[in-house]
Amino acid sequence: MILRRLGKLRQRMRNTVRNKPHDLEFQAEMKSTSDCWQKQYRRQGMTAEAAMLAARRQFGNTTLLQET
Numbered sequence: 454m455i456l457r458r459l460g461k462l463r464q465r466m467r468n469t470v471r472n473k474p475h476d477l478e479f480q481a482e483m484k485s486t487s488d489c490w491q492k493q494y495r496r497q498g499m500t501a502e503a504a505m506l507a508a509r510r511q512f513g514n515t516t517l518l519q520e521t
Contacts, residue, residue, distance in 0.1 A: 454489065455486075455489055455490065455493065458485065458486045458489050459486065461482065462482055462483065462486050465478070465479055465482050466479075466518065476519070479519065480519070483512070483515055483518065483519075486512065487508045487509070487512050488508075490504075490507070490508035490511050490512065491504045491505055491507075491508040492504075494507050494508060
């Protein structure tokens with residue numbers, strides 16, 4: 454499930470570079486992917502806060518992704 458979301462995110466990033474950016478859609482996709490990681494970490498036994506921080510680390514710099 455996460456790999457599928459990563460694939461969609463990667464495709465969205467490529468399309469953003471090639472076409473006019475769709476900021477709202479891109480932000481929604483990033484949030485959806487981050488939420489998915491958070492859920493996975495919660496299932497592994499992390500606290501809500503630890504899962505959120507781990508998902509942010511996993512995802513990387515969202516500002517840089519949006520600017521790119």
